[in-house]
Amino acid sequence: MTTVAIIPARYAATRLPGKPLAEIAGKPLIQWVVERAAACSRVNRVVVATDDQRILDAVLAFGGEAMMTSDRCHSGSDRIAETLDRIECDLVVNVQGDEPMMASETIDLAVEALECDPGCPVSTAAVPLHDKAEWESPHNVKVVTDARGDALYFSRAPIPNRSRSGPDVAKPGARPIWGLKHLGLYVYRRQALLDFVSWPPSHLEQVEKLEQLRFLDHGYRIRVAETRYDSIGVDTPEDLDRVRTLLIPQEKS
Numbered sequence: 001m002t003t004v005a006i007i008p009a010r011y012a013a014t015r016l017p018g019k020p021l022a023e024i025a026g027k028p029l030i031q032w033v034v035e036r037a038a039a040c041s042r043v044n045r046v047v048v049a050t051d052d053q054r055i056l057d058a059v060l061a062f063g064g065e066a067m068m069t070s071d072r073c074h075s076g077s078d079r080i081a082e083t084l085d086r087i088e089c090d091l092v093v094n095v096q097g098d099e100p101m102m103a104s105e106t107i108d109l110a111v112e113a114l115e116c117d118p119g120c121p122v123s124t125a126a127v128p129l130h131d132k133a134e135w136e137s138p139h140n141v142k143v144v145t146d147a148r149g150d151a152l153y154f155s156r157a158p159i160p161n162r163s164r165s166g167p168d169v170a171k172p173g174a175r176p177i178w179g180l181k182h183l184g185l186y187v188y189r190r191q192a193l194l195d196f197v198s199w200p201p202s203h204l205e206q207v208e209k210l211e212q213l214r215f216l217d218h219g220y221r222i223r224v225a226e227t228r229y230d231s232i233g234v235d236t237p238e239d240l241d242r243v244r245t246l247l248i249p250q251e252k253s
Helices: 029-038 053-061 076-083 104-115 132-136 190-198 203-208 213-217 237-252
Strands: 003-009 045-050 066-068 091-095 122-129 142-145 151-155 179-189 222-226
Touching: 003 029, 003 076, 029 045, 029 053, 029 091, 029 104, 029 237, 045 053, 045 076, 053 066, 076 091, 076 190, 091 104, 091 190, 104 122, 104 179, 104 222, 122 142, 132 179, 151 213, 151 222, 179 190, 179 222, 190 213, 203 213
Parallel strands: 003 045, 003 091, 045 066, 122 222
Antiparallel strands: 091 179, 122 179, 142 151, 142 179
């Protein structure tokens, strides 16, 4: 199989305009994302899809590959789908352009999940939540899965409800697990993504403001690869400051 990671990146973010070009340890944020994707053993090619010439120029300047897309794309998924008439691949990895801490190992796990199950059209990733406040926070999207590891539902609400059971504890002394935090990563079979962008937003997608629910509403399975590596999406100046403090020590080491 040919697997291409396509990173959607736009300049005009509402809360943090220009964030793909924000400097982190001497590199633009988008370069961190590209380098994490390029380090994956299961990814053959990495492309940034953008509607802004400044982002395209920055990617080309550090030796990356980028393609221009229209400014009519409503989401990162739409932006990625628009590039598929220029890119041949079997699997498409959507690494969101504001995830500079997405671990290469996590991306590989999500790709492997589809390689190992030819009948599954989409995969994603999640990390255990050990802190109750993080589980309760609407800023963290949670996912619950079935026995096979496929997503049952995604929500900003604290799911599953633990008002009676409390957190899971695997063994005495182990850290409690309140739930699974969904990470900003998807792997699609090519046709699954093309199907997705052909459908209008679904009811549950509009209620939760989570586009992955469109797949579930149409009966498509989403396999959830569980990882031990958390990631932080950069949506606000505070997120950017936090990521800088975490990544700069890595860069110096």
